[in-house]
Amino acid sequence: MTTNYIRFQWRDTGYGEWVRELDEAELSYTSLQRNWRGSGRSFFHMTGHLTLEFVVDNYADLSAIEKRVDSALAKAWLTLRYHHPTIASQTKLDPITGKYMKAYPQHSVGWLEKTFVVLSTGHTGAEWANHDPPAPVLPTLYAMAVPSIENKRVVRRDLIFRSPHDIIDGIGTLLLFDNYVRHTAEAFAQGDSYEPPSLDDPQVFQNLSPPFRVAAAIPPEPSEAALHRLAGLDIADVEDKARNAEVATLPYKMGALVPGIHRRVEITLSPEETARLTGACKEVGSTVTHVFHAAIALVLRNLQPMHEKPRLVEYVGYLLRNERGSCVPPFNGHEHAAAVYHSTSSEKLIVNMTVPGRNDNLPEETRLEVEKREFLDIVHQMREFYQKVRDDPEHYRLAPLLWARRSIPPPLDEHLIPPIPPPSDSPSASISSMGRIDNIIRRGHGDIEVYNPWVTGEELRNGLGLFLGTFRGSLSLSAAYNDAWHDKDEVLQFVESCIRLVNTGLGLEQSR
Template structure:
């Protein structure tokens, strides 16, 4: 799609592209309950010297400057289209007022997250008591790594301000040059449907909806009519030594840490599954930025897709964990090769069109899925630096607001420490259930890899 400008009003509009339509539709699924599914939030605890201005004011100035680099932060939905207003002194101030504030009451940023639903625009909150910065954004606008890139640039600007530097005044009339393209436009995906793209879209449909069904899943609370409650999160972080040992153990066995955690999660689900399914299917997020032309504007955009992987239960009497090594190697190979990246990206528009149609056609005809989505962010330090001179990022957390029965398992390292974090909804899972899931994953990894998986603190 292409941004077009109304010369009289200075308003730019663009249609939602395929991936954006899917993510936007998912985000609005619980609108009647004043809930938003899938929104991304990132929390960083920072340290920095006291400047001549309160840190909240410095953040406000940095946030205003950041929008010039990433004007997609100002884009909103109007009339079913993405809408962008050319900057004026008045609307810049209005945008800053609507999207940034200091919270002096909350003890921690996680207390603020459950209240951030269905916002017209992304927001930035400085929680003064914990010295935490919370960035929140709808998933149709951004993905997890993009959120990290946005904060990296924000902290770089903030570091200049607290050091007393004078920021260069942006040429605001050029801000629109930095508007992010959709995933399909960024890649250059053809708009014309060909036999090849149609065949690829049907192949992906079969993979997602036929091969992947039925699937083992977590036992959830309530039934098909149970409405979502509050989003929750549980996290376990391992120290550097444990993390290094785990990474070495995986490497020596020929598979990735992500694959090992995914396999351990599958073993846990199979162990608790009451339905006796032979297959366990789950979506794994794939960062598509390596396949796109390099440009800094790609921080604000949903440049990610999900590829479904299916594992088969062992029936040889040796238990489920005896499949751990096989699963881990299968997944490592599958992550890299079996979805055929070029053919998939060439067919993106058709893939998402067919996906959307299939989702609508199956609505209510199958039991709600309760498998665990896997999202591996890799080394966060590659996207969000810890050291910004006078501003230091001491701690990092990322998650998404889950309104459905499929928890999301995030995997990342930051400062050399591995973190496993599960976002879920309290209407469907208890704190104990998710705690048991994380404990089971830790136990499986420890047993299969010979590493003491004791967490920090």
């Protein structure tokens, strides 16, 4: 740890807390949360979902098994805090220094009761998560008692994990789930004999996660090359504004100035559909992420109003990149799941597209051929952009500077509630790809089978956030939106249009 990084080292305050400063990535999410606080909601508050099925013997007493399940879930949550104590931390503003700090309490009294909640509402976890669930300051796990939907002799629990985004990110949530299910399987198998490790053990403080700067061993001071690249990005931004290009924007309901409820819709393909899609992607030398990002751009283009003559529009976005592979051991895997270790691309992703004129009537066969060529061309552009970011050896060192460059400064007064930022005048649609979630979460641990993993961040703006992931051979494309500006049917149609466009562009038969 260099002298400049002492501020990122966890230290004992002497008043019952361990604290450290936030780095740029964490502070970016804290800033969003604090600047939208006037809405009564928490921007990008994380929601993770997982379904667990506990296999039950034919002669077992179901009610007794359910009690055993809930006991195992509670004990596993305590064990998880021991190995990932950062889930018991929260972000606070130090009134003396004026800096935001991550604070971890040295005591554990009352923590389990506050942060582990068993619910039986008659809803599934996904339904409950879609109807304005609490946004607790401390990361909290809700275990929903849900009947089996297939008349299988199992005890089912839907897990909903809720956490501020400055504590954990999406991939981290999935990693945390895998660790949690492993602990749960052990606690369930051992029953009353299972004892979680003591949270008073001094060893627990050594498990607190550092910020990304430390985890990736990024030098405190940027290199000349990094500063040169930042200057180049500033020049590119000025040139973009000077071009005054029309940006493809997402239509939305006008009028609302305050965000409503974050919602989520999802379409899941069958394993057969997924296999055909994956095979078709390989044939064109691209990934599922490339083709769906291309589809998002084209669906947005198709939503633009037509004029008399054709015109150019741009899709503008960024790429989100998991940076755990850039971290040094042990920060590059499951051991430090409760952390914010990801980045955004340094350059803007810009795709030029043509909105046809009102009178551009091509024969159906010609139109389909033109659309397919256009789609594959954009897929190629996406592949090149993704690979450029992937192959950039300096990108992760630049990431903290990019977070700082794109963040809104947070308020430095806990009592100040800033005006809610207005809806964007050019909302867009982004994508966050989880890839093959089977590589992150195992399908089963002991007597537990795992289903339906997904994660999203609370959307308080008027754009769309799409999420892509494959588990147990089935691909799911979901979208997060805010119901102040969008309706369920509209967003579902957007997702369906993306899937339909991918099928058409890759020459697959439409199966829905």
